[in-house]
Amino acid sequence: MSETDELFGIAEVSTSIGLEPDTLRYFERQGVVPSPRRDGAGRRRYTTADVELIRMLVHLRGTGMPLADIAQFTGADHEAADPAGLRVELLTAHRRRIHDRREELDRALDVITRKIADFSDRITGPAHLLDRPDCTIAFDVRGEGPLLFLVGAPAGRAGFAALAHELTGRFTVVTHDPRGIGASRAVPGMAEPTPEVLAEDLAALVDRFTGGPAxxxxxxxxxxxxxxxxxxxxxxxxxAVLHEPPLVSLLDDADLAARAAAAFSVAEADPQRAVQEFFDLSGAAHRTGPDQTPPASVALPGLPVEELDKNRYFLGRMAGPTVFYVPDVEAVRRVPVTLCAGSQSHHQMARRATQALAGLLGLPLMDMPGNHLGASAEPAEFAHALTLLLEP
Structure with missing residues (x-):
């Protein structure tokens, strides 16, 4: 240390890093951080290098690195022959633990998000009803401002509950359960939920509010x-803001199309298998940046009976006509459309399809928070980004 190096007392370090002085002393006693030098009165005097080392310790501790590994990283417990190599080894192992933990947390977050949607649906009160020739469509209305319709398939009122709540300060938000979903229950003789039929249901719902554009x-x-x-x-x-339309029809990928068709074909008899196969081919529950790809397969736990029943309908009747739908590009060019995809959806089926659509329409692809499930998993951030896209 040179004579010009700045020295800090324990109180200054505590304030700078956010650790109580007693915690700093505890780590020192445990051998997790090296003991700082002392002045003539026996007071601890930390160098800038000491402070930065402790700051790194806080990051490692906050992400779950064991204290024994932290001690090795700081070099407090012994003199390593190759300190840089040891630190790379420790950080590499810790990065792997964090990655595994993140995947577990992402799966847990998806479950929690679905449960929030389920319970939100139960506390919204009775739905409004729209009679159609062959079924009844349930819908909700909330907020004030320009009329905004949140449209999903299969996502309905429950799936959009959190996002709708975030948007009600700026818009009159309408959500509905597509036919066969939620309170818009499937009935005998009901037409199949193709994009054409679902679009007519939506048009009838819009007519309920206004005869003009929304x-x-x-x-x-x-x-x-x-x-x-x-x-x-x-x-x-x-x-219209379109977030990740999963159009396999736009991808020059015969293997992906065959895998999707195979998943849909077994949905009625074996919905657990269909969910697993569609989960793997879509990659939609994963978070992948530009330099990451979804894992080839991640085994799903057994689904409860109600989830299996939902997927008999969704994967067996709704998903096929949706992903193999071929858009009329010239017609879409005649309306104001914004295309967007999750910033953590790279190399996933739906983002790839949206990129292909953007190329056909000559439009940019806007990044949105999260992955394919961003609208429900990150509603506040998603709503903020949407507001910017919907402004005139």
Missing amino acids: LYVGTSGGAVTLLELAKRHPGLVGR
């Missing part, structure tokens, strides 16, 4: 519904 946000299959609405009823579309 704002729309469509996620996943709901974005496909909006592509068909733009074709059939362009006058109803004031602006």
Whole structure:
């Protein structure tokens, strides 16, 4: 240390790093951090290098690195022959632990998000009802401002509950359960939930409120519904934000198309298998940056009976017509459309399809928070980004 190096007392270090002085003393006694030098009165005097080392310790401790490993990293417990090599080894192992933990947390977050949606649906009160020739569509209305429809397939009122709550300060938000989903229960003789049929249901719902254009946000299959609405009823579309329409039809990937068709074909008889296969081929529950790809397969736990029943309908009847839908590009060009995808959806089926659609339409692809499930998993951040996209 040179004579010009700045020295800090324990109180200054405590304030700078956010650790109580007693915690700093404890780590020193445990051999986790090296003992600092002392002045003539016996008071601890920390160098800038000491402070930065302790700051790194806080990051490692906060992400769950064992104290024994931290002690090795700091070099407090012994003199390593190759300190730099040891630190790379320790950090590499810790990065692997964090990655595994993140995947576990992401799966837990998805479960929690679904449960929040389920319970939110139960406390919203009775739904409004729209009679259709072959079924009844349940919908909710909340907030004040320009009319905004949140459209999903299969996501319905429950799936959009958190996002709708975030948007009610700026918009009159309408959410609905697509036919066969939630309170819009499937009934004998009901038409199949193709994008064409779902678009007519949505048009009838819009007519319930206004005969003119409105704002729309469509996620996943709901974005496909909006592509068909733009074709059939362009006058109803004031602006549509499409988030990750999963159009396998736009991808030159015969293997992916065959895998999707195979998953849908077994949904009625074996929904657990269908969910597993669609989960693996879509990659949609993972978080992947530009330099990451989804894992080839991650075994799912057994689904409860109600989830299996939902997926018999979704994967067996709704998903196929949705992912193999071929949009009318010229018709879509005639309405204001914004295409977006999750910033953590790279190399996943739906983002790849949205990139292909953006290329056909000559539009940019806007990044949104999260992955394919960003609208439900990160509602506050997603709502903020949406507000910017929906502004005139």
